Amino acid sequence: QVQLVESGGGSVQAGGSLRLSCAASGRTFRFANMGWFRQAPGKEREFVAVIKWDDYSTYYDDSVKGRFTISRDNAKNMLYLQMNNLKPEDTAIYYCAQRMRGSSGDLTSSHDYDYWGQGTQVTVAS
Numbered sequence: 001q002v003q004l005v006e007s008g009g010g011s012v013q014a015g016g017s018l019r020l021s022c023a024a025s026g027r028t029f030r031f032a033n034m035g036w037f038r039q040a041p042g043k044e045r046e047f048v049a050v051i052k053w054d055d056y057s058t059y060y061d062d063s064v065k066g067r068f069t070i071s072r073d074n075a076k077n078m079l080y081l082q083m084n085n086l087k088p089e090d091t092a093i094y095y096c097a098q099r100m101r102g103s104s105g106d107l108t109s110s111h112d113y114d115y116w117g118q119g120t121q122v123t124v125a126s
Contacts, residue, residue, distance in 0.1 A: 002026045002115040004096050009120030016086050016124070022079040022096030022117055030074040033099040036081045037110055038092035038122075047108040048094070049081065059107060064090075086124045093119040 008020040020036070035050040049060045049070040058070050069082040079096050097113035105112050 002028060002098055004098060004115055004117035006094065006096050006117045006120040009094060009122045011123040011125065012086055014087055014124055014126050017082070017084045018086065018122060020081040020083065020094055020096075020120060020122075022081075024077045024079065024096075024098065026077075028100065029077045029098070033103060033107060034070075034072055034079045035097045035099065035107065035113060036068075036070060036079075036094060037097055037113075038090075038094045039119075040092040043092075045095070045110050047110065050099075050107045051079070052103055052107075054103075061108070083122070086122075088124050088126045091122060091124050093121050095119045 003025040005023045031053050033052050036048040037045050038048050039045040047061050048064055049068055051058045051070045051072050067085045071080045096117045098115040099112055100114045
């Protein structure tokens with residue numbers, strides 16, 4: 001059974017930075033594409049970033065490109081999201097997710113991810 005536990009959320013002023021972490025249990029982490037999603041109040045869950053398991057290639061939503069960096073450490077079963085130059089519109093609950101079905105299909109679709117963490121709140125004040 002896979003368990004994902006996020007940490008590192010908090011409250012910051014606009015322009016500040018936070019680093020989110022996601023600890024994964026189990027032996028499948030190193031073979032799984034890993035993503036970050038977020039959900040703001042009253043909105044649907046949306047894609048933020050993904051990192052592939054095989055070549056570590058990354059893809060970002062346009063709204064965070066150039067400000068956020070996703071990374072992973074397979075030796076530690078850890079996923080990270082470095083968030084810089086935060087904006088009030090980044091306020092949301094952030095979730096890490098594990099995708100077991102390879103790299104076919106839409107890596108930005110939350111429906112294609114198999115395991116989810118409980119989320120960590122990020123609040124950015126203007």
